[in-house]
Amino acid sequence: MxxxxxxxxxxxxxxxxxxxxxxxxxxxxxxxxxxxxxxxxxxxxxxxxxxxxxxxxxxxxxxxxxxxxxxxxxxxxxxxxxxxxxxxxxxxxxxxxxxxxxxxxxxxxxxxxxxxxxxxxxxxxxxxxxxxxxxxxxxxxxxxxxxxxxxxxxxxxxxxxxxxxxxxxxxxxxxxxxxxxxxxxxxxxxxxxxxxxxxxxxxxxxxxxxxxxxTPNEAFGADAALEDDRFERASALKAVVGREDPVYGLTELKHPPGSIWVAGAVRPAGRAVNISVRASDVILAVEQPKGLSPRNTLAGAVLTIEADGGPTVTISHRARRRRAACRDGDAQGGRRTRSEVRESWSSP
Structure with missing residues (x-):
């Protein structure tokens, strides 16, 4: 201690x-x-x-x-x-x-x-x-x-x-x-x-x-006191290592609202890992994107829209649950994330 x-x-x-x-x-x-x-x-x-x-x-x-x-x-x-x-x-x-x-x-x-x-x-x-x-x-x-x-x-x-x-x-x-x-x-x-x-x-x-x-999510997430640098905001998610895709060199990380694919091999399967999703790495869409390279798409609902008088706004949203095991969005990984609407998703 x-x-x-x-x-x-x-x-x-x-x-x-x-x-x-x-x-x-x-x-x-x-x-x-x-x-x-x-x-x-x-x-x-x-x-x-x-x-x-x-x-x-x-x-x-x-x-x-x-x-x-x-x-x-x-x-x-x-x-x-x-x-x-x-x-x-x-x-x-x-x-x-x-x-x-x-x-x-x-x-x-x-x-x-x-x-x-x-x-x-x-x-x-x-x-x-x-x-x-x-x-x-x-x-x-x-x-x-x-x-x-x-x-x-x-x-x-x-x-x-x-x-x-x-x-x-x-x-x-x-x-x-x-x-x-x-x-x-x-x-x-x-x-x-x-x-x-x-x-x-x-x-x-x-x-x-x-x-x-x-916790990391409290420090960097939606409620973090990082207003002086909005692009440092991120969500800290807990996931479980899933299967590998050797053809594309990706690994599946299982998360309650859906799978997240990351580059490279993450081993062993079944291990719990923490991942971060920066606000600047998220794009919002009102319907399922088509004809784009990103593999990671999570359904969610917009919670708040914050404007500071500048050319951008900050949007807080909560991912929807896809499994009954996720009792609560925040407790089981359906974290609120923030994203700048002018930024695009970073493909793995």
Missing amino acids: IEVDVGLDLKSFKLDVAFGDGEGITALFGPSGCGKSLTLGVIAGLRRPDRGYVRLDGRPLVDVEQGVFEPPHRRRIGVVFQDANLFPHLSVRQNLLYGRWFAPKGAERLGFDAAVETLGITKLLDRQPARLSGGERQRVGIGRALLSCPKLLLFDEPLAALDMSRKLEIMPLIERIRDEFHIPMVYVSHAVEEVVRLASRVVVLQNGKVKKIG
């Missing part, structure tokens, strides 16, 4: 944030300069707050009023940065074993072989960092953090410098670590897709303050 309630005055910028969570991944989301990485630095012990506290499983890591400040190397926190920051003169194996120095004596240790196998880096152990790709360096960086036997993992935009192919390699690994090792994580990102897929709770930051805390 991580509890954060801190303030920091840098004259040109003031940080004042408070949140707490126990299991899974808590995402710190917001635009550049909103205080995400600064908050992570306070948790890791790289910054001293002017007020407040950070507690991990009830143990104070920093408490300004009580005069407590645990140094970073004693906090049992693993940190993965945007750049993996590997030691260039050490092999992959030596970089991984370096994390062992920070594991306290008597602590339950994660097996080296188990970590290497989970991250898929067995064939890289004798290489030098200079001979690794960006995705491979991030895998090693995550492994080094894991092998320090952390009670908390911090990720500071670990995928920001990677291309889409490498991102699609790393995200399943983070999911696997979340599900198999049950280590709480705080994940910094400004990418909606990453946050929706990985996080169970989202802390939206703006100008150093908490603007909203909630």
Whole structure:
């Protein structure tokens, strides 16, 4: 359980944030300069707050009023940065074993072989960092953090410098670590897709303050406090992996109002996944579209139309239920989404 309630005055910028969570991944989301990485630095012990506290499983890591400040190397926190920051003169194996120095004596240790196998880096152990790709360096960086036997993992935009192919390699690994090792994580990102897929709770930051805390759908959906950037609005949907279409390279995601087809292979079948649908990726039609390439069509009803005096409006709509198992639109995945009427649907 991580509890954060801190303030920091840098004259040109003031940080004042408070949140707490126990299991899974808590995402710190917001635009550049909103205080995400600064908050992570306070948790890791790289910054001293002017007020407040950070507690991990009830143990104070920093408490300004009580005069407590645990140094970073004693906090049992693993940190993965945007750049993996590997030691260039050490092999992959030596970089991984370096994390062992920070594991306290008597602590339950994660097996080296188990970590290497989970991250898929067995064939890289004798290489030098200079001979690794960006995705491979991030895998090693995550492994080094894991092998320090952390009670908390911090990720500071670990995928920001990677291309889409490498991102699609790393995200399943983070999911696997979340599900198999049950280590709480705080994940910094400004990418909606990453946050929706990985996080169970989202802390939206703006100008150093908490603007909203909630599930991904609460943070980005129809009721989200993102009026300053309507094109960031999205719906976070829960779906189940269905069949693959090898001819067109698509995978079916089963959703109560209907199937959603996405590019590439998503495995295994039957697994629950989170997906995001941006407002700017939706087109509305009063009848079934014909002669178009999109495969994803969901029936729905318009709820509201919001105008702000500009050339566009925001439409909120609810998908219709297609199965009796969907008792409630919001509870079972028939989410409200918002779309700009001038935008068109993005085909998978």
